[in-house]
Amino acid sequence: MIKKLFAAIAICSLLFICVVGCNSSKQAIAISDEEQKAFQQVEGDTIEISSDKTEYEIIIIEPGFNYWLLSVARPEGYYSQSFLEARNQIWVISWNQRVLQPNQFNPNLYELQIDYRPDIDYGYEVNYKLYNYFVYFQRKYRQRLGTFTPRL
Known part of the structure; x- marks a missing residue:
């Protein structure tokens, strides 16, 4: 009797952990009206990410990203370069x-590889804009590129 009760409690506990764990990982990201406005842009933005100190640049062609960067993203200096x-x-x-x-993954979303090497100092501006593009991309297209939720 005690073994059956213990087994029932263990199964219920396991089910509870699975349900709570699954629900917590699928939480919807809150999208503000301003962010939704950026996501609905259809006119193409072209953002050039470069640094005067380095020879590296990234060109992003994404409708709404520049608007989002200026209106929704945290300002430059908010995050440290090492965090970015x-x-x-x-x-x-x-x-x-x-x-x-x-x-397995939409080739229209993931078109080209990014040549980003950890042994190169790309400077703050390049890292800031690349980071924010990844946040924008993940939030707009509901993608997860890591184990953590992209934050603003």
Whole structure:
């Protein structure tokens, strides 16, 4: 009798953990009206990410990103460069893996690999804009490039 009761409690506990764990990972990201306005832009933005100190640049052609960057994203200086670099490294690896798997991930979203190397100092501006593009991309297209929710 005690063994059956213990087994029933263990099963209920396991089910509870699974239900709570599954629900917490699927929480909807709150999208503000301003952010929704950026996501609905249809006119193409072209953003050039470069640094005067380095020879590296990224060109992003994404409707609404510039509007989002100016109206929704945290201002430059909010995050440290080391924080931005750490997130960018994780997200670039995930991005590049998805580019190489067009049967599993939408090739219209993941078109080109990003050549981002951790041994190169790209400067604050490049890391800031790349980080924010990843946040914008994940929020707009409801993608997850890492284990953490992209935050504003």
